[in-house]
Amino acid sequence: MKKILTAIFAMASASCALAQETTTSPLEISGSVDTYFKYDFAKKPNNITTSFASDHNSVSLGMIDIALKKKTGKASFVGELSFGPRGQSQSIPDAAAGGSSFNIQNLYVNYDFTDQFSMTAGYMGTFIGYEVISPVGNFNYSTSYLFTNGPFQNAGIKATYKFSDKVSLMAGVFNDWNLYSATRGVSAVGGQLMVAPVEGWTAYLNVLSGAGAGGYGTIEDLTTSYQITEKFKLGLNAANYDIDNDGGGYAGAALYPQYAVADGVVLGLRGEYFKYKNVGPVQGLKYTAVTFTANIKSGGLTFIPEVRLDHSGDKPFFKESGAAAPNAGQFSLAAVYAF
Amino acid sequence: MKYILFIVLATFSIRLAAQQKQFSKDDSGKFIYYQVVDSQTVTKDTLLQRAKAFVNVLYKKTMHQESVSDSSVSAKGTTVIDKTILVAGHPSGEVSYQFVCQVRNGKYRFWLTDFTFIPYQRDRYGNFVATTQIGTPLERTPGKLSAGAWKDILNSTYVKIEKLGTEFKKFMATSRVVVPAKKKSETISTKQW
Numbered sequence: 001m002k003k004i005l006t007a008i009f010a011m012a013s014a015s016c017a018l019a020q021e022t023t024t025s026p027l028e029i030s031g032s033v034d035t036y037f038k039y040d041f042a043k044k045p046n047n048i049t050t051s052f053a054s055d056h057n058s059v060s061l062g063m064i065d066i067a068l069k070k071k072t073g074k075a076s077f078v079g080e081l082s083f084g085p086r087g088q089s090q091s092i093p094d095a096a097a098g099g100s101s102f103n104i105q106n107l108y109v110n111y112d113f114t115d116q117f118s119m120t121a122g123y124m125g126t127f128i129g130y131e132v133i134s135p136v137g138n139f140n141y142s143t144s145y146l147f148t149n150g151p152f153q154n155a156g157i158k159a160t161y162k163f164s165d166k167v168s169l170m171a172g173v174f175n176d177w178n179l180y181s182a183t184r185g186v187s188a189v190g191g192q193l194m195v196a197p198v199e200g201w202t203a204y205l206n207v208l209s210g211a212g213a214g215g216y217g218t219i220e221d222l223t224t225s226y227q228i229t230e231k232f233k234l235g236l237n238a239a240n241y242d243i244d245n246d247g248g249g250y251a252g253a254a255l256y257p258q259y260a261v262a263d264g265v266v267l268g269l270r271g272e273y274f275k276y277k278n279v280g281p282v283q284g285l286k287y288t289a290v291t292f293t294a295n296i297k298s299g300g301l302t303f304i305p306e307v308r309l310d311h312s313g314d315k316p317f318f319k320e321s322g323a324a325a326p327n328a329g330q331f332s333l334a335a336v337y338a339f
Numbered sequence: 340m341k342y343i344l345f346i347v348l349a350t351f352s353i354r355l356a357a358q359q360k361q362f363s364k365d366d367s368g369k370f371i372y373y374q375v376v377d378s379q380t381v382t383k384d385t386l387l388q389r390a391k392a393f394v395n396v397l398y399k400k401t402m403h404q405e406s407v408s409d410s411s412v413s414a415k416g417t418t419v420i421d422k423t424i425l426v427a428g429h430p431s432g433e434v435s436y437q438f439v440c441q442v443r444n445g446k447y448r449f450w451l452t453d454f455t456f457i458p459y460q461r462d463r464y465g466n467f468v469a470t471t472q473i474g475t476p477l478e479r480t481p482g483k484l485s486a487g488a489w490k491d492i493l494n495s496t497y498v499k500i501e502k503l504g505t506e507f508k509k510f511m512a513t514s515r516v517v518v519p520a521k522k523k524s525e526t527i528s529t530k531q532w
Contacts, residue, residue, distance in 0.1 A: 028429040030461055067465045069429070078465035106465045125463035132463040200472040227471045263482030298484040338461070339422075 028069040034062030034086070034135045036334035042320045047328045048289075048310050051143045052086045062135055062334070063087030065105065074113070080106035082133075091133045091152055093179055104180070105133060105153070120172075121157040123180060126150070127170065127192050128206050130223045130237035130254065139258060139266075140293045141304045141334040145274035146239050146252045150219065151177035151212060156186065166196045176211035187211045200227035217243035231260040241277075248279040264297045285314045304334040360497055362477075365452060370477050372500045373450040376508055383410060386442040386511060390449075393510045394438070402438065411441045418503065420495040430467040432458040434496045435474060440507075449507060451500055454478075456492055 037059050040047045045056035052062065063084035070077060081103050082088065088103060108122025131138050131147035158172025170192040175182035188210025196202045203224035210216060218241070225235040235256030241249040252274035260266045270291040276284030291308040309329045310317065317328035362370035378386060387410065394402045394414045402416035416438055422431035437453035455474030459467040477496060481489035 027427045028467075029427040030429045030465075030467070067461065069465055080465050108464075125465075127463075134461070134463070136461060137463060227473055230473050230475075233471075264484035296484070299488045 024073065025071040029066070030069075030339065031064070031066040032134060032136045032336060032338045033064045034334060034336040036060055036062060036141060036332055038330055038332040041329040041331075042318055042325065044318050044320070047317055048142070048308065048330060049316075050145055050148045052090055053142055053332060053334075054085075054090070061085055062336070063091075065134060067106065074111055076110045076112075078106050078108055078110075080104065086133070086135070116162045117159070119157065119159045123153060123155040124158075126152055126154050126177075127190065127204070128208055128219055128221045128223075129239065130225075130235060130256070135334070135336045136302075136338045139256065139268050139295060140270050140291050141306050141332055141336075142291060142308055142330070144237070144252075144254050144270065144272050145250075145287055145289065146237055146254055146272065149213070149250050149274075149276075150221075150239065150241070151208065153178055154188070154190070154208070155180060155182070156188070156190075158190075168194045170194075174208070174210065177208075177213055182211075184211045187216075201225075212241075214243045214249070215245075215247050217241055217247070217249055225256070233258045243277075246279065248284065249277040250284070251275055251277065266295045266297075268293045268295070283314075285312055285316055287312045287316075300338050302336045302338070304332075304336065306332045306334070308332075360501070361493065362454075362497060362500075364478075368478060369452050370454050371450050371452040372497075372504055373448070374504055374508070375448040376446070376511065378445055378447060378511065380445060383442050383444045386447050387412065389511050390440040390442065390447070393507055397506075397510060410443065411439065413437065413439045418496075418499045420492065420499055422491075429461075430459050431495075432456055432492065433469065434477070434492075434499070436500070447511065449504070451504070454496060454500075456496070 036053055038053050038055060038057075040056045043056060046054045047056075053060075061084045063082045063086035065080065065082040065087055067078065067080040069079075082092070082105050083103055087105065092103065092105060104123060106122075106124055108120050108124050110118055110120045112118045125132060129147055129150045131140075131143050133152060135141060154174040154177065156172050156174030158170055160168060160170040162168040172190050173186050174188040174190055175186060176184060176188065188208060190206070190208040190210075193205045194202065195205075201224070203222070206221040206223065207219065208221075209218040212219070219239060221237070221239040223237050225233060227233045235258070236253070237256075238253040240251045243249045252272060254270055254272035256268065256270050258266050258268035270289070270293070272287070272289045274289070275286045278284050287310060289308065289310040291306060293304060293306045296303040296305075307329070309327070311327050313326055315324040315326045317325040319325045362372060365371040365373075390412045391404070391407060394404050394412060398416065401418065402414045404412065404414045406413050414437075415435065417433050417435045419430045419433050421428045433456075435453075435455050435457070436451045438449070438451050440447060440449040454477040456477055457469045457471060457474045460470045462468050477493060
């Protein structure tokens with residue numbers, strides 16, 4: 001009798017408990033604002049031609065970014081808008097003349113078929129690369145050559161299968177890079193393998209093949225970061241892009257060591273080597289860049305002082321006089337508030 | 340006289356506003372949420388069954404049973420804490436904890452301790468994910484730069500843990516009944532009467 005009652009109690013508990021599970025989350029609102037001052041040592045705006053922070057000797061705007069997210073049952077959506085130089089013409093396609101039409105960074109829907117399998121469709125931040133458009137997602141305020149030359153967003157449909165917390169696989173079909181609608185059909189395929197070999201270490205192996213900047217080509221990309229100790233984190237990004245028919249492309253690698261020197265204060269370094277590939281007889285330019293950055297956080301505010309030194313033997317930079325130069329340097333102060 | 344009365348009332352109001360609930364500390368200096376509950380006539384076996392069901396069924400998505408004996412159950416769990424902006428908000432981080440429940444005939448106690456915090460940050464797709472796998476113990480004394488934010492984290496954690504404790508006590512106090520099978524709705528025929 002006792003065993004029967006125990007069994008009944010166990011089954012009833014399960015029934016009651018299942019009825020209490022909640023599957024709807026409230027509307028999530030988040031975002032950021034950022035502003036910066038940059039001083040180029042040659043007093044030239046846009047001397048170092050990586051993305052964003054292009055002004056010189058000016059207190060300038062980054063962007064205001066607002067994201068909405070809601071999940072109901074197994075379905076969810078994300079909609080993210082941005083306004084300002086960083087969030088408009090410098091990072092997203094502008095359909096209207098003079099820019100500023102859609103202002104969309106992310107707009108997609110997601111469905112969790114099971115706890116392991118989900119599908120996502122819409123316009124999404126790219127899965128390629130270490131750095132992102134939002135200043136909240138990067139340690140450095142200036143961006144790398146790898147980021148600048150890679151995709152920013154992909155519109156498409158993708159499926160993700162989570163084998164475990166340590167391994168997941170994504171595969172999808174996409175439009176051309178960085179376009180709201182395809183110009184050559186849904187012509188790109190991409191995939192991502194995520195592995196987390198040990199606690200604190202995550203690596204993403206990415207591939208994207210199809211229509212992109214400069215024509216049809218294939219990008220292979222490795223993005224990884226390892227929180228080695230509570231204070232020390234090491235990141236790495238390496239990528240290779242080949243445009244079909246010897247149309248060029250690029251290759252490069254960047255290392256991101258970061259060290260927490262005090263509560264709320266982290267010092268970091270980015271060391272990058274980047275090379276454009278040759279196109280016929282035209283030699284591709286080569287760059288090396290070293291960036292020293294501090295992140296000083298208080299609540300939602302991060303203050304980012306930064307010094308950057310770039311070198312290229314091909315002399316793509318300018319001196320104050322306007323003459324070609326092999327070196328360029330800049331100092332910047334940025335304030336980013338995430339809410 | 341009325342000015343003295345006003346000053347006394349104002350001082351009292353300030354002291355009341357400053358009293359927010361916070362965690363107690365155990366013998367080793369760790370934050371702990373500890374409760375002893377008198378369950379009157381409920382047997383030890385029934386209390387243990389309910390405690391195990393709470394961990395393995397009701398909170399199966401956020402708690403993981405680590406060990407069970409004839410008088411105790413322990414589990415590791417996580418709870419997400421939120422940052423509220425006006426009427427909406429978003430996850431700001433997660434707190435992991437150790438949960439232990441010990442039972443006797445007519446009585447049980449439970450506690451939650453070993454709290455560690457992992458901050459969240461928005462990723463490239465607009466989702467909030469953990470920024471690190473290494474949690475920070477809540478007992479840590481924050482630096483000046485993060486003192487305000489740390490206080491908010493402690494307060495949010497206490498609210499969540501207190502709510503979990505209340506749910507657990509309610510679950511333990513409720514005797515379960517079998518859910519009746521759904522009756523088929525009656526179909527009325529108008530052909531015969």
